[in-house]
Amino acid sequence: MTAGSIGSRILTAVSLIAVLGAVGGLYTTVLKGARPPVRVAQRAQPSVAETAYLSGADVASAARLDQAFQRMGYRLDTVGDGLTDVPPLFLAQVPGDLDDLPDIDTKKTVFLRVMLPLVLAVDEEIANDRARLLELAARQASHQPVGADDQSWLDALAKRYEVEDGNLKTLVSRVDVVPPSLALAQSAEESGWGTSKLVRRSRNLFGHTVEVTHDETGMRNFGTLYEAVRAYVHNLNTHKAYDELRRARATTRARGQAPDGHALVAALHGYSERGDAYVSTIRSLMRRNDLVRFDRARLGRALPGRMASAS
Known part of the structure; x- marks a missing residue:
């Protein structure tokens, strides 16, 4: 990239x-x-x-x-x-x-204001890649040549998203955004609205584990919250447990609509051992805190004016 x-x-x-x-x-x-x-x-x-x-x-x-x-x-x-x-x-x-x-x-409100820019930034990064991917896919579909640089970029993208056979349809279904409402609800649930020991110690917002443990808990350490959000979105976009979520998102795209956080929750049965109870909890969080409204949020290009530091 x-x-x-x-x-x-x-x-x-x-x-x-x-x-x-x-x-x-x-x-x-x-x-x-x-x-x-x-x-x-x-x-x-x-x-x-x-x-x-x-x-x-x-x-x-x-x-x-x-x-x-x-x-x-x-x-x-x-x-x-x-x-x-x-x-x-x-x-x-x-x-x-x-x-x-x-x-x-x-x-x-403090937690949501910390999280929202991070989620939007990760989604923007993916949206940029998706736009280029769709352009190249359309070029290939119309039998137009793809240059060496573009092909190298496609190969690297497919490797990062774990698409081994070069299937563009599969790659397009994976290189897509996660609605902010969904990311915010899951981060709130998994981290206790940012108050869990795991978040304070390791910036681990979503309960990510590792096979080769960084410490005795087997929980993954992140250098920043941004890294944690990026890993969460990548997990939803690549892990086999979330094939249903990606299919539902692709179906929504095929109808010319943006991904719907509330609708995608139904495909998260495998995210937690709680299964349907977890899905119900996330939906309740989205509804009670009106998180769907943040699916319309836009990330600014500059901070608003000069703010005096607190005394």
Whole structure:
């Protein structure tokens, strides 16, 4: 996959160094210790505008992070309705004191505002690959030649998505987005709205395990939340247990519609030993927290204005 050019300039703010990086045209504030999204298809580089940033204290405290989001105008009601863009702000980890917030609603809104940019960024990366894949598939279907560079890219994509026979139909069904509503609901359920020990220690949002254990628990460690979200989406797109989900998503695409998070939940029987009970729980989470609205959310290209660091 072609990597976008990465530009940066350094801004100093209290105890935090914030790097404004252009990754394939996607400007992000990368907190100290975080890694920006990579391997996003290259696009035109936008101009650098006034940039918001967070102090180290803002990142470490759930209450201060909530206040910082409010100062930025980052509100779930407006981004969910598509009235404003989701700021491209990627936190490396969830604040460790999230469970200390005084009420459950605040805890949920902080968690969702941390997660939503990450999910949208992963989906954007996949959508870029899917667009190029569909273009090449159409070219092959009309018996037009595919250049050596494009063929190499296709081969690498097929290997990454574990399609061994070069079947383009299978590859197209795998290289597709996961609706934000589904990713948000599963991350909330699996991580206790970001409060589980596994999330705090390993940034493991979805309960990923490993065959060769990194520690005594056999649970996978992630360097950042972005890596965890990326692994989750890749798992849904490649593991044989989710063939039904991919078929349902492809059927929706064939009808000219975008993937439906609420409908895709039915294909997650194999995600948990709880089976149908797990599916019911995820649907309930989506309904009670109105998560489907975030399927209309858009990831912004710049952070909204300059935000003064908290005192």
